[in-house]
Amino acid sequence: MQLVRDAESFQRPLEAAIAAAVAEVHKAADPVAGAEARVRKALDEKADLEAFCARLTQTMRSGAFVDLPRLRDRRWRPLPNCHHLTVGPWRGVFLVKRDENVAIAILFSKAPHDLSRRVGELAHSRDSEAEAPCDSEPAP
Amino acid sequence: MRRPSQKTLLRVVLGVSVVACTAGIVYAVWYGRAADGGRGGAVAVAISFAALFASRNTPRDVLEMTDPAKHGSAAPAELAEGMRRLRTAMATLIDSQATEKVYLTASSVGGTLVWGFGDLIAAALGAAP
Numbered sequence: 515m516q517l518v519r520d521a522e523s524f525q526r527p528l529e530a531a532i533a534a535a536v537a538e539v540h541k542a543a544d545p546v547a548g549a550e551a552r553v554r555k556a557l558d559e560k561a562d563l564e565a566f567c568a569r570l571t572q573t574m575r576s577g578a579f580v581d582l583p584r585l586r587d588r589r590w591r592p593l594p595n596c597h598h599l600t601v602g603p604w605r606g607v608f609l610v611k612r613d614e615n616v617a618i619a620i621l622f623s624k625a626p627h628d629l630s631r632r633v634g635e636l637a638h639s640r641d642s643e644a645e646a647p648c649d650s651e652p653a654p
Numbered sequence: 655m656r657r658p659s660q661k662t663l664l665r666v667v668l669g670v671s672v673v674a675c676t677a678g679i680v681y682a683v684w685y686g687r688a689a690d691g692g693r694g695g696a697v698a699v700a701i702s703f704a705a706l707f708a709s710r711n712t713p714r715d716v717l718e719m720t721d722p723a724k725h726g727s728a729a730p731a732e733l734a735e736g737m738r739r740l741r742t743a744m745a746t747l748i749d750s751q752a753t754e755k756v757y758l759t760a761s762s763v764g765g766t767l768v769w770g771f772g773d774l775i776a777a778a779l780g781a782a783p
Contacts, residue, residue: 532722539716540738543745550749551659553742554712557719558656564722 515577562602579617664757671698671761675768682776691776698765713743
């Protein structure tokens with residue numbers, strides 16, 4: 515099964531989280547008071563992120579996206595064709611199209627997860643990009 | 655399931671020590687003799703010593719952490735990153751020791767006092783001599 519990753523809502527947040535993992539550990543150490551608990555939490559989240567990436571790679575190799583847990587709404591009803599991979603606070607949401615043999619990674623987020631709020635943010639950011647003036651216009 | 659933070663562990667140790675001290679005195683008053691009143695204190699001191707060696711290895715984990723952005727490489731390539739890791743490890747070590755100082759002092763000193771004078775406390779509360 516082929517995996518297609520949405521650049522805006524999945525790939526970039528995932529890469530940003532990976533790039534920031536070590537920095538978050540260092541940030542947690544300031545101030546010293548309470549540093550141990552914060553650094554411990556940041557280390558655990560980094561370990562969970564690494565485990566998430568490993569499981570994603572494993573799922574991509576096996577193509578078994580349909581075996582991932584179903585994503586459910588607030589009333590616990592399963593969303594059609596939506597599956598999620600959750601490790602610790604990290605969650606990836608996948609739209610699985612069995613007939614086309616393709617899985618689309620549509621969302622990557624950190625807890626607390628709010629699918630509706632995130633979809634609204636993405637819709638707003640795309641509207642803003644559409645309204646922004648073109649920077650490539652030549653100077654008069 | 656993740657292990658709790660060190661502060662949580664030490665709070666549990668202090669709570670268990672207080673319960674052990676109290677239970678020893680209660681046992682002496684209701685079931686035993688006054689001389690048994692110190693046994694709970696001995697248990698509290700033992701738990702406090704055990705907690706000294708059961709602390710989490712967060713500073714070590716910081717120094718040995720891998721960077722997922724660098725494909726799991728553990729050794730910091732730059733001096734600045736090495737210094738940052740050292741600072742983070744020191745901060746967690748200092749915070750851990752400050753936390754241990756408060757909770758383990760309370761637990762071990764309280765346990766020692768009950769270990770030494772629990773018989774008197776139990777006798778004052780009506781335990782048989």
